[in-house]
Amino acid sequence: EVQLVESGGGLVQPGGSLRLSCAASGFTFSDHYMDWVRQAPGKGLEWVGRTRNKANSYTTEYAASVKGRFTISRDDSKNSLYLQMNSLKTEDTAVYYCARIYSSFGYMDVWGQGTTVTVSS
């Protein structure tokens, strides 16, 4: 079964850091681009960023709202995706999802169940 499972969410103070993980199974993780998407309480989806695969040099792209504060990485040997979040702000409070990119067309064809990050003092 193709599956993505996020973990690492929690409560953190403004200015703090947190690292999210996404464990992939049931497919060849190393072949795929991977995205992070978040959803603030009661709001719509917001794209956070992307990591490409080894064939594309593991390059990353970020939304303007998180650029310079968040870093996406991956460990293909562990079938895992990561999101390092620094200098957290209250507006980063959200459920964070990882999503697989379907190679041929570029849409997000598999999603995890999400992990909740709350930034509050």
Add this chain to the structure above:
Amino acid sequence: QPVLTQPPSASASLGASVTLTCTLSSGYSNYQVDWYQQRPGKGPRFVMRVGTGGIVGSKGDGIPDRFSVLGSGLNRYLTIKNIQEEDESDYHCGADHGSGSNFVWVFGGGTKLTVL
């Protein structure tokens, strides 16, 4: 980059049909858009991609034949026929823009579909 606009809410009676709309901002009429379904308390689920020629690629896993798409001008439509209780969800549209270091992904605000 494009802006995607969705009405915040829609409703339909059990067994009826409903069409949800995602409108691209001016100048982006050739863009393809993805539809995602999000049931209460769950993660999003890919429905299908739509361009001006209709569906692009395949439907997401387990998406029934009752779901179809159409694209016209700046609008991308998702139609659900014979609505069931399990169709009550938030529906989000999204599109990618740019390439390389200029790549971004944008989402609409989502439409909450209520089944009456």
